[in-house]
Amino acid sequence: MDKVIKVLDFSEYPGPRYISQGLDSGELFYEEVLKDSFNEAVEKKIDIVVDLDYTAGYSPSFIDEVFGNLVYDFDWIEIENRLKIKSDQEPDWNQVILEKVFPQWRKKKNEGHPRKPNDL
């Protein structure tokens, strides 16, 4: 059975990119929710669904930080096979994450850049 994570359970008002920038950030969601759940999904060999619906809306940097970080912590094949994004209200987020966020973070990782600027 798939593991389902709803961003709405984390916050109705998802915040900025980094913890240092404000409440309910993408970094906090990744560190406190998604990272462990994804680890669990890999161990149990199940899929993980991230449900983006019914929040008050996202700043693109929240989305970028949440999904981009996966690239640094997990094998690409695991991400590709296990991650499912549910966004019925704004279906194009799926495309943005697959075609924009992941390629940029994979490039950043492959070029040896740190996942986060040192001053943040």
Added chain:
Amino acid sequence: MFKNYLFGFGGLILGILLAVFFSLNFSKTSDQLYGIGTIFNGIVLIVIATSLSRSQNNSKAIKDYFIQQLVQLRKDYLSFHDLLLDGCLKKSAITSGYKSNSMVIQQINLFLKKEMEIELNIQTLNRDCHFISCNHEEFDTKGNDDLIAIDLKRKVELEDKIKQINYLFTSTIISITKN
């Protein structure tokens, strides 16, 4: 116009059928059969004329509905971006505004595709505007109730995207009119 021609033509055929009908001698079986055929043809003609005219009215109503929806969406979209460019919107209003814009665009697109096989291809440009307005450190460090000022570089980028979106709105409305 087409409706008037249709009714005129239908009336003419019906008149001919009635003239034929009354000239028949109903004591003959062949004339009785011919009479039944004439009546049947007349009924079919009336049904076709009525349903064609009704479907034409329905299709015009659907076109008018979509045009009205697109005109309203364009108006709302442009006024949202006017406020954004003038720095009059709070961070929370920008985030939720982009969400509601996306949802409305998606809904209209869904029905446009289904009913008229036309697409309103503005969602990618809308998301580009979202990224230009919100995907930067200055936006992230502001509080939800803070007003967001857009710098000159982003203003130029946004105005260019909005121009493209406005063009697509107009060309979609023209496609509906021609459909």
